[in-house]
Amino acid sequence: MITCPVCLAENDDFATTCIKCKAFLQNRVPNLDLFQTAWKILESPRVTFRQIVLAEHKNFSLLLFSLFGISLSFTAFWYFKLGTRFDTLLDLLPWALLVGLGLGAVTAVVLTLAYHLVARVFGGAAGWRDSMALLAYSLIPIGISLVILLPIELLTFGMYFFTSNPPPYTLKPVSYVLLVGIDALLALWSLVLAIVGTKVGHRLGVFKSVLVVILTVGLIGAGLFFAASQTILWTNA
Numbered sequence: 101m102i103t104c105p106v107c108l109a110e111n112d113d114f115a116t117t118c119i120k121c122k123a124f125l126q127n128r129v130p131n132l133d134l135f136q137t138a139w140k141i142l143e144s145p146r147v148t149f150r151q152i153v154l155a156e157h158k159n160f161s162l163l164l165f166s167l168f169g170i171s172l173s174f175t176a177f178w179y180f181k182l183g184t185r186f187d188t189l190l191d192l193l194p195w196a197l198l199v200g201l202g203l204g205a206v207t208a209v210v211l212t213l214a215y216h217l218v219a220r221v222f223g224g225a226a227g228w229r230d231s232m233a234l235l236a237y238s239l240i241p242i243g244i245s246l247v248i249l250l251p252i253e254l255l256t257f258g259m260y261f262f263t264s265n266p267p268p269y270t271l272k273p274v275s276y277v278l279l280v281g282i283d284a285l286l287a288l289w290s291l292v293l294a295i296v297g298t299k300v301g302h303r304l305g306v307f308k309s310v311l312v313v314i315l316t317v318g319l320i321g322a323g324l325f326f327a328a329s330q331t332i333l334w335t336n337a
């Protein structure tokens with residue numbers, strides 16, 4: 101809540117003018133700068149999520165979902181060992197990228213929709229565009245893992261990263277555990293950011309914010325996993 105300095109009326113956290121006397125409360129943020137916001141969200145997430153909700157244009161939301169989709173795609177190629185279907189890494193990469201862009205577009209809509217509805221059920225207050233931007237910017241650590249870790253994984257293991265014969269773990273155990281471990285930590289960081297974003301943007305308590313994020317991830321995670329398994333079975337036949 102923001103208390104109006106003129107008439108002392110209580111206003112919503114994100115109000116720019118007082119509901120009662122129209123006095124000025126705070127500035128709107130016109131645009132979001134990608135690199136500045138990405139850096140600030142890691143450094144001071146609460147303040148930065150506020151800026152994201154106050155932003156008039158939720159810039160780069162779709163770009164961040166695209167990076168997330170590509171990251172999901174490479175994770176599926178790794179998890180389901182899809183490397184066996186391609187002759188070389190150069191044959192695999194365009195497919196993983198293409199599937200990733202598709203997944204980015206799908207998750208931008210489906211993940212946001214699930215998140216937005218679950219948050220609303222728990223009494224969340226943010227609008228649809230805010231929900232999408234809160235999620236998109238929560239995905240920054242996963243984007244970092246895609247841009248920095250994936251190239252290292254590809255250079256270290258090549259095609260073996262996506263096959264099981266021999267398992268990549270047995271080739272370079274230390275590098276493998278380290279890389280996959282950091283990947284998992286960055287994904288966890290995104291989850292924590294989504295919880296903070298829900299707390300700030302939807303104005304929910306910690307407990308409800310955790311529930312909203314876990315339910316959304318569980319719901320969409322299970323759905324995506326099922327869809328991926330079915331697609332792989334179907335293309336095997």
Ligand SMILES: [Zn+2]
Nearest residue numbers: 104107118121
């Ligand atoms: Zn006022």
